[in-house]
Amino acid sequence: MVQIESSHNKLSLEEIRQFETENNVKLTEKYKKFLLKWNGGSPEPSVFDISDEQGKSVLNVFNGIGDMYDNLEKVIDIYEYRLPDGFIPIADDPAGNVICLGTKDPYMDNIYFWDHEQEPEEPNDMSNMDFLAHDINEFLDKLYEDNEE
Numbered sequence: 001m002v003q004i005e006s007s008h009n010k011l012s013l014e015e016i017r018q019f020e021t022e023n024n025v026k027l028t029e030k031y032k033k034f035l036l037k038w039n040g041g042s043p044e045p046s047v048f049d050i051s052d053e054q055g056k057s058v059l060n061v062f063n064g065i066g067d068m069y070d071n072l073e074k075v076i077d078i079y080e081y082r083l084p085d086g087f088i089p090i091a092d093d094p095a096g097n098v099i100c101l102g103t104k105d106p107y108m109d110n111i112y113f114w115d116h117e118q119e120p121e122e123p124n125d126m127s128n129m130d131f132l133a134h135d136i137n138e139f140l141d142k143l144y145e146d147n148e149e
Contacts, residue, residue, distance in 0.1 A: 097117075
């Protein structure tokens, strides 16, 4: 069972709706429930598998809504022209890669890993992205503790 530490102020559905309107984004129902429960923070456990080729990574922090360092609105602005259309950066790893949420079909609800070192010139090229999970809950269930030292 994943626990999230250093989560931020509790949100209301109204604050999430306001965020969606101000950022012209439609968040998925499962992700809204995640935000209502945690609103960002650092997960424990935090290791996840990217792919056989890429190996594993560590989730640094989930972005949240409101006055905080890992502000989802600011991070969306940073990656606006770098991520494919219909994806928002909901978390990152220590190496500067981002974990993305699909907000439009056919990727709605899906969670992807976006590798910044393989960033293509064309933003809608998904060659640097790896599928991680069908939704935020499945992704959280896949986080594990790394016992290798």
